[in-house]
Amino acid sequence: MKRPSGTATKTEITILDMAKELQVSKSTISRALQDHHSIGAAMKQAVRDLAAKYNYQPNAIASSLSNRSTKTIGVIIPILYHYFFAAAIAGIEETAYAHGYKVIICQSGESYEREVIAARTLFSARVDGLIVSVSRKTSDMEHFKLFQDKNIPLIFFDRLPVGIESDSISVDDYQGAYKVVEHLVKRGYKKIAHFAGPLNITLCQNRLRGYKDALQDNGLPFDESLVYECGFERRHGVQTAKQLQKSNLPDAIFAVCDAVAVGVILTLKERGISVPKTVAVAGFNDDPIATIVDPPLTTTVQPAFAMGEEAAKIFFKKVDGKAKKPVKKILKTSLVVRKST
Numbered sequence: 001m002k003r004p005s006g007t008a009t010k011t012e013i014t015i016l017d018m019a020k021e022l023q024v025s026k027s028t029i030s031r032a033l034q035d036h037h038s039i040g041a042a043m044k045q046a047v048r049d050l051a052a053k054y055n056y057q058p059n060a061i062a063s064s065l066s067n068r069s070t071k072t073i074g075v076i077i078p079i080l081y082h083y084f085f086a087a088a089i090a091g092i093e094e095t096a097y098a099h100g101y102k103v104i105i106c107q108s109g110e111s112y113e114r115e116v117i118a119a120r121t122l123f124s125a126r127v128d129g130l131i132v133s134v135s136r137k138t139s140d141m142e143h144f145k146l147f148q149d150k151n152i153p154l155i156f157f158d159r160l161p162v163g164i165e166s167d168s169i170s171v172d173d174y175q176g177a178y179k180v181v182e183h184l185v186k187r188g189y190k191k192i193a194h195f196a197g198p199l200n201i202t203l204c205q206n207r208l209r210g211y212k213d214a215l216q217d218n219g220l221p222f223d224e225s226l227v228y229e230c231g232f233e234r235r236h237g238v239q240t241a242k243q244l245q246k247s248n249l250p251d252a253i254f255a256v257c258d259a260v261a262v263g264v265i266l267t268l269k270e271r272g273i274s275v276p277k278t279v280a281v282a283g284f285n286d287d288p289i290a291t292i293v294d295p296p297l298t299t300t301v302q303p304a305f306a307m308g309e310e311a312a313k314i315f316f317k318k319v320d321g322k323a324k325k326p327v328k329k330i331l332k333t334s335l336v337v338r339k340s341t
Contacts, residue, residue, distance in 0.1 A: 013054040022046060072102045073315060074122035074130045076115060078159070079232070080107045082259065083287040084304045085133065088157065091308025092131060099316055101128070110231075112137040119143040129153035129315045134161050136198045136231065153318035155327075157311045160202045167318065167327045169310045173203045176300040176333035177210025180282045181254055183298070185218040187341055189252035189280055193226040195240050195264065197256035204256060207284065211254055226250060230260060237263020241271075249273065252280035252341065258287040261297055265340065280341040295339035303331055 015033075019026045024043070032039045032047035050056070073096050077085045093103050104127065106118035115135045122130060123146050130147050134156070141164040147154045148166065155167045184192050194211045197204035212222045228243070230236040237260035244250070255261035261283030265275050275281055275295060283290065283299040290297040310329055317323040 013056050018050050069128055070126050072127045074104050074127035076106045076118050076132045078108050078110045078135050084285050087304035088308035091305040092312045095309050095312035108135040110135045116143045131155045131311045133158045153315050155311050155314050157307055167314050169307055169329045171302050171331045171333050173206035174210040177207040178214045179335045180300050181211050181214035184252045191251040193250035193253045195228050195230050195255045195260050197232055199229055232257050234259045234263035236260055238267045241267035249279055255283045258283035258285040258290050258299055262289055262293050276341050282341055298338045298341040301334045301336055
């Protein structure tokens with residue numbers, strides 16, 4: 001079979017070239033490439049063979065304009081280098097690619113302004129859906145309502161915002177926190193501090209409630225002075241641990257996440273404070289660092305990869321029309337006890 005005339009390189013073949021070679025209409029080629037039911041199996045195979053032979057690459061922009069689909073999912077996360085978010089993205093991508101979709105990832109860097117820019121950029125790029133974990137500074141949701149106004153699936157994961165009704169996937173943050181604090185109480189610790197995350201974020205509020213209820217349900221008073229609001233990074237654990245007075249240390253510290261807990265352990269040890277002999281430390285997430293730090297960290301397992309998978313599955317349910325009402329899914333956590341407590 002000769003190469004169609006006028007197509008100098010492998011990547012330049014067009015639908016018109018293929019139509020001429022197979023002596024059919026352009027619309028037949030187009031429908032065959034889309035696996036349309038009106039095209040017979042033999043013709044579909046002939047078109048696929050020709051496309052493969054000449055390495056045909058469809059024009060993504062033209063395709064999206066005609067089909068109103070870019071086969072692309074946008075993802076916005078606060079911090080790319082956190083293990084939790086990296087694992088969640090892996091789960092999203094695994095599911096997306098299995099369905100023939102691509103993923104565009106944006107990082108807000110915990111900045112509301114960057115998050116707004118990312119959302120508008122992805123909206124302009126005509127993504128078919130958006131999966132988001134909001135920044136610690138996000139309170140206004142107008143940039144996400146752009147997607148809802150156009151009936152574009154919008155799924156929040158992990159950090160669920162207030163003030164917008166949408167699909168979501170999270171873990172039982174309350175129960176996860178409750179279990180780890182109950183464990184500390186049963187180990188005999190009575191003065192338990194909580195290094196909480198930003199309390200404008202729902203998951204941090206839920207972990208604080210779990211901490212508070214676990215204390216009170218086990219006969220210990222809740223002392224607000226033992227709650228320290230901080231961020232989600234190791235440096236925030238370091239900064240907050242430095243505030244503790246050696247003369248008035250807590251028996252144990254429950255940190256909002258493993259990164260903060262690791263910062264706490266490193267700082268306490270640097271100050272000559274033994275972990276767990278003097279102060280026990282527990283976290284939340286079960287990042288790989290939890291097994292590497294000395295002593296290994298007691299923590300709550302948060303299934304990050306599964307959360308990403310479920311977020312993508314919710315998207316495909318919305319696209320397929322299988323879920324009309326907002327989907328609210330909550331995954332379970334589990335406690336892993338190690339030597340830090």
